[in-house]
Amino acid sequence: MIETSGELQGRPLAPDQSFCFACRPGLACFNSCCTGKRLPLLPYDFLRLRQALDLPAAEVLSRHVELEADPVSGWPALRIKLTPEGACPFVSEQGCAVYLDRPTCCRIYPLARAVRPGKGGRPPREVFLRQDTPGCLGWDQPEELTIAAWTLDQGLAPYQAANNQAMGLFMHPARQGEVSLNDQQTHAFISALYNLEAFRPLAASPGFGEKFGFSQERLAEALADDEALLSLGVDWLTGVFFGKTKTE
Template sequence: MAEKLDIPEEFQSSLVPELLTDDTTIQFNCHPGVSCFNSCCKAADVTLAPYDILRLKKRLGMTSSEFLDKHTVPFETDGHGTPGIKLRTDDNKTCLFVREEGCSVYEDRPAACRYYGLGLLSHRASGSSEDKQYYFRNKEAHCEGWKSEQVITVRDYREQQGVPEYDEINREWMQLMLKKKSAGPAIGKPDPLSFQLYFMASFDIDRFRRFVESPSFAKAYMISDDERAAFQDDVILQKFAFRLLRQVLFDEQTIPTHENVLEKRWEERKDIIELRHKAAVELHLKRAEEERQAALNSGLEPGAV
């Protein structure tokens, strides 16, 4: 039997979060009456998930590409260079949507803002196909919301903030991230084309729609007329995008393809790889010959120092 070791309080780290569940009670509230109102928005570091972008681009009357260009900045989420998106801020780190009276896009604010006061953790145990969701208190030094008199369960707080709708639509995308992370070296670093697809399918839904409507996509995947018509709905198309990512990145076949199209694509890709290799070899030989000629012209033996 493993020995249980008690750690005295003075040796316990505050950096290890206490994991909360939906039934955990917290004492927290955020509203215009708190003295720190808007402070969090003036030190904004907001990572966006796919449904955040759907809501915000619709609220602002923009395409997803326009929204990404005007209101976001890219970053790398891991050592492989997997792209992520954050809300753009001004030079003082203030959110571009904050006003003195509060958030100007409050009804469509991102999930990270809705969760504020709490952090979200998704965990998948080794060998499990399901992830579990936990929460933790995110107590920032300036935040007075933790001194509020409101006592509420995490479940009710999430309902109050309108989080469940966001979590439901983003869940499959979060599962993709967890699967990639848990697979680790097994899948290796995705190629640049996979990153392009991942970015488009996750964050640029209007460009993804044009991609799905393109002749090249129709040659590869069998999509019914009813499905194509349904893709005018952003949420339906977003969920299809997640399915496509699972199929391309993890070979989870849920979207039928035309017979032999994948084999043909692989043969075409092999031809491209061979041509690139041949070009690289020819370039290397050309440079070696140029160096040899330069050495001869200078009176030196090739390779001499």
């Protein structure tokens, strides 16, 4: 799973390797990077964006999201719909209007993170790469950082935790090459991972827990909290597509 826009390129960084970078208003390049980019929305990205916008999920989907099939995996891939001028709709003169809830790709820049599931219960394998984008003056700043410091500074922990869980679905070991979803499967995918208001009644329906192996405690938690509902949606879809659900 690639957590940044575009193809994964750049120089790998060792886990303890430092780099110099800072981004702030006042730089001549300020806001220039919010135009002309592909801005992927992973499920947790969308949840946070929807909360920031305080709009129904269906409205955010129709107003701000484009859907395509990922060219490599075939999974539905959502991204922010740019303006006719090619800008992110959330960029303003003062900067990002959804800064506290900006998606993973915006948080993690100037790095990119590629991650693969760990084998045998081990943690996911991850690689960070420098994204030396031409015109980005952040690279000329003196502040010295490590990957861990940047991850902390940018509030990436909950994003990476949710993205790692979704990776278990997207990169499931039973997946054979490119997936090809029919309309019904695509609807289930969008509902369980993005349109939680549509998924909640299904999760609350009689017999859902028994049928898919979820405890009443987990269902109750999911029905009371969107992040828990998204986590349930990931596990439900994993069961629907690959035949096994988690039961905690």
